[in-house]
Amino acid sequence: MSFQIPIGPQHPALKEPIGVRVTVDGEIIREADLRLGYNHRGVEKLAEQKTWTQNIYLMERICGICSHSHATCYVQGVEKLMEIEPPKRGLYIRILVSELERVHSHLLWLGVAGHEAGFDSFFMYVWRDREIVMDILETISGNRVHYAINAIGGVRRDLDELQIKHILDSLEVLRQRSTYYQKLGTTEPSFVARLAGVGYLSREDAIELCAVGPTLRASGVPMDVRKDDPYAVYDEVPFEVCTADSCDVLGRTVVRIKELLQSYNIIEFLLKNLPTGPISVRAPRRAKPNEVISRYEAPRGENIHYIKSNGSDKPERLKVRAPTLANYAATIKMLKNGFIADVPLIFAAIDPCICCAERSVAIVDARTAQERIVTMSSLRELSLKTAKHQTRKREAEWPL
Amino acid sequence: MNDQVLIDKINEGLKDKVVSITNPAPRRLFLKVTADNLLTVVGWLKHELGITHLSTISGLDLGQSFELLYHFANNCCALTLRTEIPREQPVLPSICEIIPGAILYERELQDMFGINVQNIPDGRPLLLPDDWPAGNYPLRKDWQYERPPEVIPGGKS
Numbered sequence: 010m011s012f013q014i015p016i017g018p019q020h021p022a023l024k025e026p027i028g029v030r031v032t033v034d035g036e037i038i039r040e041a042d043l044r045l046g047y048n049h050r051g052v053e054k055l056a057e058q059k060t061w062t063q064n065i066y067l068m069e070r071i072c073g074i075c076s077h078s079h080a081t082c083y084v085q086g087v088e089k090l091m092e093i094e095p096p097k098r099g100l101y102i103r104i105l106v107s108e109l110e111r112v113h114s115h116l117l118w119l120g121v122a123g124h125e126a127g128f129d130s131f132f133m134y135v136w137r138d139r140e141i142v143m144d145i146l147e148t149i150s151g152n153r154v155h156y157a158i159n160a161i162g163g164v165r166r167d168l169d170e171l172q173i174k175h176i177l178d179s180l181e182v183l184r185q186r187s188t189y190y191q192k193l194g195t196t197e198p199s200f201v202a203r204l205a206g207v208g209y210l211s212r213e214d215a216i217e218l219c220a221v222g223p224t225l226r227a228s229g230v231p232m233d234v235r236k237d238d239p240y241a242v243y244d245e246v247p248f249e250v251c252t253a254d255s256c257d258v259l260g261r262t263v264v265r266i267k268e269l270l271q272s273y274n275i276i277e278f279l280l281k282n283l284p285t286g287p288i289s290v291r292a293p294r295r296a297k298p299n300e301v302i303s304r305y306e307a308p309r310g311e312n313i314h315y316i317k318s319n320g321s322d323k324p325e326r327l328k329v330r331a332p333t334l335a336n337y338a339a340t341i342k343m344l345k346n347g348f349i350a351d352v353p354l355i356f357a358a359i360d361p362c363i364c365c366a367e368r369s370v371a372i373v374d375a376r377t378a379q380e381r382i383v384t385m386s387s388l389r390e391l392s393l394k395t396a397k398h399q400t401r402k403r404e405a406e407w408p409l
Numbered sequence: 410m411n412d413q414v415l416i417d418k419i420n421e422g423l424k425d426k427v428v429s430i431t432n433p434a435p436r437r438l439f440l441k442v443t444a445d446n447l448l449t450v451v452g453w454l455k456h457e458l459g460i461t462h463l464s465t466i467s468g469l470d471l472g473q474s475f476e477l478l479y480h481f482a483n484n485c486c487a488l489t490l491r492t493e494i495p496r497e498q499p500v501l502p503s504i505c506e507i508i509p510g511a512i513l514y515e516r517e518l519q520d521m522f523g524i525n526v527q528n529i530p531d532g533r534p535l536l537l538p539d540d541w542p543a544g545n546y547p548l549r550k551d552w553q554y555e556r557p558p559e560v561i562p563g564g565k566s
Contacts, residue, residue, distance in 0.1 A: 051554075238482070338512060
């Protein structure tokens, strides 16, 4: 008899409702199965009924943590369709916000990783520092989560000298702390012991299964849309693509911390070289019939939008592929032959966070393949009932 | 490797397998292929050019036919394979044997467009609910959402 443990779709600790069903053999996961769509919102269908401008706000609401990445990916595609070129200063501010978003997302992840690994003081330290970058985002855009800074043809808000000074000052604090976390996260023995070797994904598998972002880079593949397909102003900004070779959760931690430090450099560069001039241009209401592929490096990896216009003020088709979807196939691979206790850590490592297993177990009868969900209490009764008539432990012979 | 080098290589290696190649913007290539040649072309791209990263598959409802766009990418170019299949007989070969990471996107196509992907390793529904009525494919242009009438349990509806 094999046990199947359902994790999700609805769970207090889940940020994204996703259903995973793992088949376990003792403590070891033999099979993992994914069921998506619990929270399918039909955004792609809805987008066909909204105008180009309305869609910015729809795209921003696809994700709560990387809201800016979907909006930017969409907006830069639409700008190509409308054949307008946003001014340099607008692009600089747009990329500044996207790097700040990467910082806040990676800090959030780092905290979650600490929490999943049972290192809660790390979690609290990191999340305290995340408030610094949230404050920066609030001073720039007025909001902590949905920045709404993008407009077709540029950005909606400008920066002034005081804000730039505030960001640069805060950045110094963040850089100092992140260097400390880099030291801590990669050398603290118990933390490293918990992360090393967990969720192994070989370089070949990562490429085969089309993983993206830090998950792919931690398997030693230097793929980053910012470098490969430089959008906006990334061809002017100096930075390095961060990789690791350990192919496990530790590697993913290292990649993200390194990326944090790179992001601070990018932010500093952008602020010190901020061009003067307007921040946006006026966009037409309609776009000529055409199609465009827009790619963007979100904190979780490659984000791709395919946009097709038909000459009206609404898109003909808007296809969105968020980075997490691309990483699911790789996650299944990582889960296999791992321990149940590693499920939260492995899931956290691709960045959606799924914590502990639900308190109900589905039992599949191997002979009839019938499945039933039982609660933990009735399972306990069952175990007491069957154990009643068996030989007691001290009388039983040790099987080995 | 820039766009022109890539186009030359594709012209040389695939010859008549590719109907047309367009390069509308820097680092963007669009290849039109017939559905019969899809597997050959995907295999050639993987083995000869080393393009293994499939970003996603987009489906498009053109009215009489469905258009599928396979968005590939490598470190210098985003390459899109475009193929068309008739609406009456929406059958497509699965590329999972060559690109295993395509499985979720192919399952999404089946759900959203009702395209029959042949030889798919795992063809269960992915996104739509378990009690979704058969024959409803939301991303087809003729599909309209109708909100079911609200019934108040135990009350006047």
